[in-house]
Amino acid sequence: MNFWQYLENRHQQLLTDAYQHASVVFQCMVVATLLGVLIGVVTYRSEWAGNLATTTTATILTVPALALIGLLIPVVGLGVPPTVIALTLYGLLPVVRNAIVGLRGVDPSLVDAADGIGMSRPVRLLRVELPLAWPPILTGIRVATQMLMGIAAIAAYASGPGLGNIIFRGLASLGSANALNQVLAGTLGIVVLALLFDAAYVLIGRLTISRGIRA
């Protein structure tokens, strides 16, 4: 069976896996974004808190994905929970770091102007600082998503959802008829998904970044 025939035979299964893959990455990214921006907002004003947040999230990233998932299994069991926790943790670093850099990068004279015309702290944050820090934050989200696409494949190790399952199945049965097709389909699927997500981010950027600060 060649690759195209394989795709035709298994497209139902592949689409389901791809959908689950995209879905878990998307949901983890939403959580990582909310959490990451929140951490950024809370810590950016203090030198040491900001550095602590960046260092901590960076440390998480140095733990190999397989190891992290493996370590989570005894704690939260198999399936979706270890996947979601691992992906969210890995997604944090780029978001947190870019949020802190972006918020710190807002021109101090604009912060002064915002205070001067009578904006309260929350209003200043929502109407001035976050919109101005949004382009770097979005870049962080983009980078994190790309990363999670790959890491999500490893989630299959903990019986998680997604395209990782076919890859692992193929790898386990190397030499058999469909092994290569399985690995290829899973990998290419992830690449295609990553490209689709990236295109979506470009669109989101167009829609959410004010024309006044778009590069």
Next chain:
Amino acid sequence: MPETGDHGASIELESLTKRFPGSAQPAVDNVSMEIKAGEVVVFVGPSGCGKSTTLKMINRLIEPTGGRIGIGGEDVTDMDPVELRRRVGYAIQAAGLFPHMTVAQNIALVPKMIGWPKARIRERTEELLDLVGLDPGEFHGRYPRQLSGGQQQRVGVARALAADPPVLLMDEPFGAVDPITRDHLQDELIRLQHELHKTIVFVTHDFDEAIKIGDRIAVLRERSHIAQFDTPEAILTNPADDFVSGFVGAGAALKRLNLTRVRDVGITDYPTAMIDDPLQQIFNRLRAGGTNEVLLLDRRRRPYKWLRRGDLMRARGSLARAGTPVHDTVTRDATLRDALEAVLTDNTGRVAVTGRHGEYTGVVDMQTLMSSVHDLLEADRLDALEHQHELEELRAAQTHAEQEGDQGVTGAGGAVGAR
């Protein structure tokens, strides 16, 4: 403090002090000052003298460590700072416009925060753009980066004025624009103030800017100590000490020209003609006016060309190439110095005065300028003499008091003791 209204509120600073943590000397030391409603007061002084810090304590962007602030008779030292700042306009260097918002959104910020209805905000935005000399239709939807420095600064002023605050604080607002634009902006501010009568506190390190704009000038030395707080005329003719005269710099007589505006001297009428007028009619007017020249206006009544009799003779039915184009005009708010400059460069020996939209309102010529400058200097000299006389009398009275005193102690202490 009145919520709105076109008249300013007075500001009272009472032994205002700011001590930044970790520095031995206070940045602002015990400043007391009264600023009258509707007055423009300029803080001028060398950099680092605490003038900006003093300004920022008025809207409590910097919280004072001691002293009290009153606005319009109300003590605002302990008021909610956010609430306070919404009632005090604030304009800063380089405008501080938010780059991700359009011009209209920037201006609408404060009215929105204090809950004006949408229709009123829209109306107010258009009104303000018009007020600062920007066409609302054209600039409304632009982003700050699509504006020149001068235009940004105008929007900055419009934003500060949006909710019609009685007090306007301006922190070196024109520091970042080129000299020509700065000059225009200063003229605009003076014109605005004529319409609005706000209380304006303006910080600058440029003494020329200070005398041009201020009703009164506070010359500040280090730690915001007031070296002299008086009218520009008084500071120019009678600097309190060496520090102030050092700051005034050379050419006080020429600077005096900056203190009088074109509208204060006689603007005379001059024969004019519209560009569309038939030649014969222009000719008749020239003859009737008894002058050698006529000022040709374009379709929007802006000065366009000076036409001499000879030019008309040579024109042969078309005005297209006849006459000398008008190089320079001044507004009614321009200083005599600008007017003198324009008269000197224009070979007609006079300069056209224009209104708000550049339309012709009259002319000023060399004669008028010379006689008014002469009168001004004479009046200043008399004032200064009188002032000196008063000082001498005061001193004489003090000496007298000292001599009368029982202990015969010399010095000011003795004089006080004897009273």
